[in-house]
Amino acid sequence: MNIKNIVFIILRLVLGGMMVYGGIQKFQKPIPTPIEVVEKAEKFKAPEKESTLQKILYISGAKQTGYFWQVLGICELLFGLLVLLQGTSFVGAIFLLPITLHIFLFHVFLEADELGELLETGGLFAINILLILKERSKWQHLLWIKPI
16 A cells, blocks of 8 residues: 555545534534524624624534425534445545535634644545545546547
């Protein structure tokens, strides 16, 4: 086994592990009631706390749908497990791409001042892209199919 293979195994473990952890975390705390969300949001009405208010409202809104937060958690858990398994890691990486992009963009637009979060989520997105690019010989022909 060469160093490149070892690096990609480590990258798979990092991405898959983080997604499994994130998926499990979605089910750790009870979903707040709409009244609790409003009460929490009221504390951050001041203009200097607007970014915190945006995060609270965004995440709470996802939780209030009654399905989105749970579906996201299940997808993170399932796709993370697929990435961890060698035979299904490519499929898991493909399915995770929109999720890691979304997580990264959430932090770019709503936590741009949190450098550590940006580096972590940007790193996960980059790992996801690398895992997909590693297998480009398997999917590259699908990008341009010559007409008959």
